[in-house]
Amino acid sequence: MPERAVVPEGLSGARADAALGELLGLSRSAAAALLAGGHVTLRGKAVAKSTKLAAGDTLEIERPAVRDPLEVVVEKVDGLDILIDDEDFVVVDKPVGVAAHPSPGWVGPTVVGGLAGAGFRISTSGAPERAGIVHRLDVGTSGAMVVAKTEHAYTVLKQAFKDRTVEKVYHAVVQGMPDPLEGTIDAPIGRHPGYDWRFAVVEDGRPSVTHYEVIEAFGRASLVEIHLETGRTHQIRVHFAALHHPCAGDLTYGADPRLAADLGLTRQWLHAYRLAFAHPRTGERVEAVSPYPVDLQYALEALRGGHV
Numbered sequence: 001m002p003e004r005a006v007v008p009e010g011l012s013g014a015r016a017d018a019a020l021g022e023l024l025g026l027s028r029s030a031a032a033a034l035l036a037g038g039h040v041t042l043r044g045k046a047v048a049k050s051t052k053l054a055a056g057d058t059l060e061i062e063r064p065a066v067r068d069p070l071e072v073v074v075e076k077v078d079g080l081d082i083l084i085d086d087e088d089f090v091v092v093d094k095p096v097g098v099a100a101h102p103s104p105g106w107v108g109p110t111v112v113g114g115l116a117g118a119g120f121r122i123s124t125s126g127a128p129e130r131a132g133i134v135h136r137l138d139v140g141t142s143g144a145m146v147v148a149k150t151e152h153a154y155t156v157l158k159q160a161f162k163d164r165t166v167e168k169v170y171h172a173v174v175q176g177m178p179d180p181l182e183g184t185i186d187a188p189i190g191r192h193p194g195y196d197w198r199f200a201v202v203e204d205g206r207p208s209v210t211h212y213e214v215i216e217a218f219g220r221a222s223l224v225e226i227h228l229e230t231g232r233t234h235q236i237r238v239h240f241a242a243l244h245h246p247c248a249g250d251l252t253y254g255a256d257p258r259l260a261a262d263l264g265l266t267r268q269w270l271h272a273y274r275l276a277f278a279h280p281r282t283g284e285r286v287e288a289v290s291p292y293p294v295d296l297q298y299a300l301e302a303l304r305g306g307h308v
Contacts, residue, residue: 004058016053160278185240210236
C-alpha cells in the first residue's frame with residue numbers, strides 16, 4: 001500500500017522536493033530521487049520535483065524496495081567459463097566487469113551469483129555472500145580464480161593462500177620497457193593519502209612483493225609475466241605505476257590515454273594467466289591456465305603488428 005502525506009498550510013507553495021523531504025524526514029536529494037523515479041503521485045499523476053504544492057494536496061508515495069547490497073543475485077553471467085570442475089572446488093575464468101562477491105556499492109554481476117546461476121552448490125561456512133571465496137580478482141581484472149565447493153577445501157585453500165604456497169601468475173602489458181628486464185619490486189602498499197579509491201607505495205603500508213620478467217618488448221609497451229608473492233589490492237597496478245611503467249589502459253594509475261585509445265583498451269591490460277595449487281584432498285598439483293580475452297588479445301596483436 002502506498003504511503004499518503006497531506007501537505008500542511010506551512011508548506012503551501014513549497015517545491016515538491018523540499019516539501020516531501022520535510023514530510024518524510026528525507027534529505028532534499030533523496031526526496032528528489034523519489035520524485036524523479038515516478039514514485040510520488042498527486043491525483044494520479046507523477047509529481048515533478050519543481051511542482052509547487054498547495055495545502056491539502058494528498059501525495060501518494062510508493063517507496064521502491066531497497067536491495068540488500070550483500071544479497072547474492074543468482075543469474076547467468078556471460079563469459080564466466082569453467083576451467084576446472086572438481087568435487088572440492090571449481091576454477092572459473094572470470095571476465096572483466098564481474099566482482100568476486102556482493103559488496104556495498106557494487107550492483108553488477110558476481111562470481112558467487114554466476115556460479116549459483118550455473119547450478120553449482122557451494123557448501124562452506126562464513127558469510128553466504130562470500131561462499132567459497134578464498135581469494136579475489138579485481139572487477140577490472142580477468143582470469144583464473146578458484147572457488148571452494150566444500151568446507152574442507154575452503155579451509156585448506158584459504159590457508160594455502162595465507163601461507164603463499166599458491167602459484168599466482170599474471171600477464172600484463174606495461175608502458176615502456178622496465179629496466180632491468182627481470183627483477184623484484186619490494187615496496188609497501190597502503191591507501192593513497194590523497195584518493196580514497198586508490199592505493200600507493202607508502203612508507204607505513206603492508207609488505208608487498210612482486211616478481212616480474214619481460215617476455216616481449218614492443219617499444220611503447222612490454223608484455224610482462226608476474227609472480228605475486230603477496231596479494232595486496234591493486235598490487236601489480238601500484239607497483240608498476242611506481243616504476244613509471246603503468247599497465248597500459250590503467251588511467252587510474254597514470255597510463256597514457258592516447259596509447260589506451262590506440263590499443264582499444266577500456267581497462268588495464270592485466271590478466272590472471274595461471275593459477276596452480278595443491279589439491280585440497282590429494283595434495284597433487286592442480287594448474288589452470290586462462291587464455292587472453294578478446295580485448296587484451298586485440299591490443300597485444302596491435303603491438304606485435306607494429307600498428308601503434
